[in-house]
Amino acid sequence: MTFAKRFRNKPFITLLLSALVAATSLCPPEAFAAPQKTVKKSKAKPAKKAVAAPSDYYTGEFVNFGQWKEVQAFVDDMVSKHGFARTELAALLSNVRYLDSVVQLVKPAPPGKPKNWTVYSSRFIEPIRINAGVRFWNDNAEALARAEALYGVPAEILVGIIGVETIYGRDTGRFRVVDTLTTLAFAYPVAPNRDARMAFFRDELEATLLYARQTGTDPLSLQGSFAGAVGMPQFMPSNIVKYGVDFDGDGRIDLKNSPADAIGSVAAFLVGHGWQRDQPGAVVYHATVSPSRAWEQYLNLGLEAKIRPEDLTTAGVVTTSSLPPGMLYGLVDLQNGSEPTEYWVASNNFFAITQYNRSYFYAMSVVELGRAVRITRAGS
Template identity: 30%
Template sequence: MLACLSMALAAPASAAKIDDQFRTWLENDLWPEAQSKGISKKTFDTAFDGVEPNLKLPDLVMPGAKPTTPKKQHQAEFGSPGSYFGKIGAVTGGGRARAAQNARTLAAIEKRYGVPGDVVVAIWGRESGFGTAKIPYDAFEVLGTKAFLATRKDMFRTELLAALEMVERGLASPQAMKSSWAGALGQPQFLPTSFLKHAVDFDGDGRADIWNSTPDTLASIANYLVDYGWVKGRDWGFEVTVPEGVSCALEGPDQGKRISEWTAMGISRVNGKPFPASEARAEGFLLMPAGRSGPAFIVTPNFYVLKEYNESDLYALFIGHGADRIAHGDRDFAGTWGKVGGLYRSDVAALQRGLEKRGYDVGGADGLPGFKTRRSIGAWQAKNGEAATCFPDKGLVEAMR
């Protein structure tokens, strides 16, 4: 039966035909695995009652088509840095109010988990507007569609099976399983596997409720960070000035140095203060999310824990900076964002493929300018006698074609 299904998927199909193929896939492919994991037929049928593939979701590959890099970037976290931080005021203003309202709960969470309340609140605000954001999608529609058609089918299949497990175990009702377009649930926007691993009951009612309980939501966020290695007592990072003589290609979590060593190279905090003594003795990493066209930072391992929540430098930076503003007031970065980030994702992917052909490790030609791409650009520019900017631009795209 699976061989017949794969043959059916080989040719382009109409929406109606895709619906039929989806139903065949559910019954003949997904159901046997769900059953083997202890999912009842009642739970399975209820979850998918009336569900059809949502072909408007991004990053889908239609039956018979080949995966391609999307032309446009759907995730704001990988777009223009300046635009991304334009919304931070709503998170930090609302965050201060929520931090005051939940001060006792946040203090108890910080005592138990070691994660500052301001960090937790910043994530809460960014993910769901402190629980006020509308989350309109049916999780089984989203996860089912993506497990059937997305470029990362295996990942979404795992999440779909975890969502079924949540319902089967009575951890959530099918009606509560509303998600983002990416399948994330509740106020902390956990994927189902994250809910199963990290959600906690902090209000003492016997169940972890990330939909309606503020204590559970906040504690679950803190627990998530701790499970990924949050280091108690360390900051997330510091905005710095990087001298021209220090290469932007030194960026990345695999090129760490003691912060005192970065200081010896001429890197200093923008506010003129020395790094805290405890931080100076510890490891830090250079971060230049827009290359030479934006603010620069020395970040700690906690920055990369924040990236476990969303694999984007801008996201982790938004959370760290947002937490600082919640705690200390709305101060902008000292550095300014240049006019970068306007390229199509497909153009960045072309640039990455060009660098790969020249022997550079860009972390994969996915159209997302992560630290490996940025520092590879800087290394190529320096090798070719150009000023290293460490960020994609139109000229670089053309040079790599």
């Protein structure tokens, strides 16, 4: 039985503080206090029956993270680097849960299953998401137009990303971010890249605590995906700090409830990762390849545009429309299982999208969903 199942729908249990906490004088400020609920008693009305935990509340197992050597080293860093009070962090750790469900979700998929672009894209380029995209575009046309003018990112790309990520805010994640990041920072499953991934999530936990302190947010109130991503655009906490934009002008950045903030922040992220506003032509161009296979040398060259169009032509790559001269490109292969592979020639702006999620499939889904929404909206 997983930890999540063991604790599901059980009432909140107040635990003894960890040995680390007991050794200190515990007096946490409001910003780090666990949220409290006040129940008013009334003699006029009978007591209500206990209400089950909401469906969007993921429980886990309380563990004494404060006694883990690696966690203690992290606390030392937060105290020395950022001036956090040790008692505050100890109070926070006493409320953090270990999420076995998250550990299971980040484990790599079993090998041997071939990539299939058609199957992958069918999850995103489908009527429910397209129609939701049309409504999102209509409802936020002003913010999308303003972001396109300010950052040079077309509205359809912004719509595509937010649609692929969360269906326009419909599913922003139901895990407590601090639980998720602490679990993955210190209990990541065995994998070849385990050390690098743990370091990544420790950095994100650090960013979460800094963000919470800067904004006066209770860190335990932040919810997100099983990987710790937050809001409509699924920003990791460090990216909220770097690229978050108060695009609706209300004095705060709210990526969960403000579509305008999400739109502006996605545009700022893309520009920060190489999006070029004046780049002519399309983001990608459909291509055919010659039987000579000389073009294979241009596959798997990383997530950036490196190839001159004349070199692609010489190698036997032919696009269905002309490539703007004076630019560099990349050759993208979208594998289709046992069916023929699709080939596309990608511009620099396509590779900017891959910095959001390092996948050709992801970036192409963004492009295709945005295009489908634009066409559907124009015809409605």
